[in-house]
Amino acid sequence: MASRSASNSTFSVIGSDVTIKGDITASADLHVDGSIEGDLHCASLVQGESSIISGGIEAQTARLAGKVVGSIRAKELVVLKSARIEGDVHYDALTIEQGAHVDGRFAHSSPKAAAPAAPRPQQQQAAPTGDKPASPDEPKLTLAS
Template sequence: MFSKTADPTAAPPRPSMGGGSNTRSILAADLKITGDIRSTGSVEVLGEVDGTLTAQSVLIGSDGRMIGDISAEEVEIKGHHEGRVASQGFTLRASAEVKADIGYSKLVIESGAQIEGRFYRNKV
């Protein structure tokens, strides 16, 4: 019959900042970032980044642009990237335009992708 209701003046609960690898950050198409970005989860670049990007996984969308270094377990590029990449799994989609030196353990390049640079396989 009786129940306790939440205090309407209390602050809402805050989301956990645990930093697990299940977090996902999306950098929107209208966003331009200059500087370093670090995440323990995945980062999706739809806008422009000029700097370094370190994350569990990185996706550069079709209209995304990145100038700088990427370090991630998995990297997928559909847009434009100039710089260096250190990854375990590296995927270039057909729409990709890349000028980079790329370290990888697993490599996928779709027909139509444009690449200028060097590839080197990570030592096991």
């Protein structure tokens, strides 16, 4: 494993031949090719295609290519076409490649979502077609090709 540091240049790797049973907390960036049975908390996560994570994921950024069974909470989330997710997804910015499979609910994790929405009456006055100007507070969703 790489040494712990406040720098973003260090990372830890869990190889494809490794299975971990238990929760993981990493201050460094984490690359997972193996299997994890437990919750995972890290700054940045990159998951390989053959990886299986059974538990919740909490990260600033996550790039998922394998199987996840559990909830995901990330500020920036990229779901690649090889990913298979079974669980709810909470995000600030989301990119999903065509072909990815997600069985769960998506929810934008904006702090304003928890508070009563003050601009709700303005949204009701919007055109029935749903066309309204984009706001910087709106969730960001992109589809990758």
